[in-house]
Amino acid sequence: MFETLDATMLARIQFAFTVSFHIVFPAFSIGLASYLAVLEGLWLWKKDEAYLKVFNYWKIIFAVTFGMGVVSGIVMSYQFGTNWSVFSDKAGPVIGPLMGYEVLTAFFLEAGFLGVMLFGLKRVGPKLHFMATLMVAIGTLMSAFWILSVNSWMHTPAGYAINDVGQYVPADWWAIVFNPSFPYRLVHMVLAAYLTTAFVVGAVGAWHVLKDDGRDRGARIMFSMALWMAALVSPLQILAGDFHGLNTLEHQPAKVAAMEGHYDTHAGAPLILFGLPDDEAEVMRYAVEVPKLGSLILTHSWDGEVKGLKEWPKEDRPPAEIVFWSFRIMVAIGFAMLGVGLWSLYRRWRGGLYDDKWLARAAVIMGPSGFVAVLAGWITTEVGRQPYTIYGLLRTADSVSPLEAPAVASSLIAFIIVYFAVFGAGVFYLLRLMRRKPDIGFDDEDIGPTRTAGITPAPAVDADRVMNPAE
Numbered sequence: 001m002f003e004t005l006d007a008t009m010l011a012r013i014q015f016a017f018t019v020s021f022h023i024v025f026p027a028f029s030i031g032l033a034s035y036l037a038v039l040e041g042l043w044l045w046k047k048d049e050a051y052l053k054v055f056n057y058w059k060i061i062f063a064v065t066f067g068m069g070v071v072s073g074i075v076m077s078y079q080f081g082t083n084w085s086v087f088s089d090k091a092g093p094v095i096g097p098l099m100g101y102e103v104l105t106a107f108f109l110e111a112g113f114l115g116v117m118l119f120g121l122k123r124v125g126p127k128l129h130f131m132a133t134l135m136v137a138i139g140t141l142m143s144a145f146w147i148l149s150v151n152s153w154m155h156t157p158a159g160y161a162i163n164d165v166g167q168y169v170p171a172d173w174w175a176i177v178f179n180p181s182f183p184y185r186l187v188h189m190v191l192a193a194y195l196t197t198a199f200v201v202g203a204v205g206a207w208h209v210l211k212d213d214g215r216d217r218g219a220r221i222m223f224s225m226a227l228w229m230a231a232l233v234s235p236l237q238i239l240a241g242d243f244h245g246l247n248t249l250e251h252q253p254a255k256v257a258a259m260e261g262h263y264d265t266h267a268g269a270p271l272i273l274f275g276l277p278d279d280e281a282e283v284m285r286y287a288v289e290v291p292k293l294g295s296l297i298l299t300h301s302w303d304g305e306v307k308g309l310k311e312w313p314k315e316d317r318p319p320a321e322i323v324f325w326s327f328r329i330m331v332a333i334g335f336a337m338l339g340v341g342l343w344s345l346y347r348r349w350r351g352g353l354y355d356d357k358w359l360a361r362a363a364v365i366m367g368p369s370g371f372v373a374v375l376a377g378w379i380t381t382e383v384g385r386q387p388y389t390i391y392g393l394l395r396t397a398d399s400v401s402p403l404e405a406p407a408v409a410s411s412l413i414a415f416i417i418v419y420f421a422v423f424g425a426g427v428f429y430l431l432r433l434m435r436r437k438p439d440i441g442f443d444d445e446d447i448g449p450t451r452t453a454g455i456t457p458a459p460a461v462d463a464d465r466v467m468n469p470a471e
Contacts, residue, residue, distance in 0.1 A: 031197025196370025203367025
């Protein structure tokens with residue numbers, strides 16, 4: 001399977017595989033942490049125990065997701081030293097401190113208050129517990145801040161100097177952290193995380209609404225809140241994506257050419273809806289296009305000029321055959337989310353949100369859509385950066401460790417086996433948790449120290465609730 005690939009390509013496949021597994025967990029936990037904070041805030045404000053039950057329901061799911069995200073992230077970070085040591089050496093003075101700040105601020109904040117959020121409601125009281133939940137939510141957002149700053153700097157490097165040994169060293173930390181693409185990327189990713197969480201929560205709520213004919217109040221709360229988020233955030237995400245695209249056009253025009261499928265430079269460029277890009281022949285086959293709309297979107301002028309991939313040498317171009325389709329998958333899912341959100345607004349207006357079984361079925365189907373959109377967007381971003389690790393400065397082929405292909409292939413095979421076994425089991429467990437009726441909920445002590453110490457819990461607590469979620 002891997003015998004025809006060189007060490008560089010195998011290292012790229014390995015990093016793509018591990019980051020694809022990793023990113024789905026932070027994308028979910030960022031949104032879910034904020035959702036938990038909103039639920040607990042509504043409980044304190046309205047004094048309605050239903051919100052606390054929904055909070056406890058998702059609290060356990062958040063804990064499992066958070067744990068899998070931490071483990072997959074640690075494994076991924078080691079590859080900078082094993083497979084990408086040249087990149088680590090050259091970019092370490094910039095990348096290393098930024099990742100260190102993420103650990104010292106975001107991760108310590110999350111880890112420090114996570115235990116209180118999971119086990120501490122009856123120990124510290126509602127107000128302090130709510131503060132702990134807010135700290136976990138803020139920690140997840142801070143984590144996104146630092147990681148996206150690192151990634152954005154690799155796309156739009158700024159504030160650096162080059163020392164005598166060829167390393168990129170800090171010259172202006174403000175310019176490094178707030179590099180040109182960072183604000184757009186941060187907003188786009190955080191909104192994507194919120195939408196990802198909304199559609200998972202909405203799918204679980206819709207599943208139970210369908211099973212119980214809308215009688216389960218916990219399911220109704222989930223379903224309603226998720227669809228409010230879809231209706232409000234989907235248009236904001238589309239707008240943020242447009243601004244991000246314009247920023248990319250300014251700083252990475254070759255990526256935009258690949259995303260749009262343009263090989264030739266056009267004044268009044270069409271918007272290519274579908275087609276088959278052929279990088280070898282430098283042509284878009286079977287193109288379905290809307291005249292001049294591409295220029296209008298990208299330049300805000302019907303006759304604006306949009307550069308094609310032929311403006312760059314072949315060795316400096318990203319592969320349009322991948323980027324073109326990953327971009328369309330992301331955009332299509334975004335508009336599907338908007339459609340579900342508008343549909344829900346119409347059903348609210350007509351007074352039948354919980355009676356529309358087709359809307360509930362659509363919500364269930366759309367449950368994993370956020371993860372697919374995040375992966376498609378990540379592929380668009382990272383493959384579109386090729387052939388560079390640091391855009392315009394350091395090529396991918398010059399960043400890899402001096403390893404032989406069999407060594408990288410062996411570790412890649414090991415990763416595939418272990419990841420599918422471990423994280424597959426984790427995802428299966430999450431799905432079993434989501435099958436439970438929301439009105440049951442979980443008590444704090446269900447996963448508290450008494451269980452881990454082997455002490456019999458109080459009679460009011462069902463000790464098998466978490467361990468046997470399918471019952």
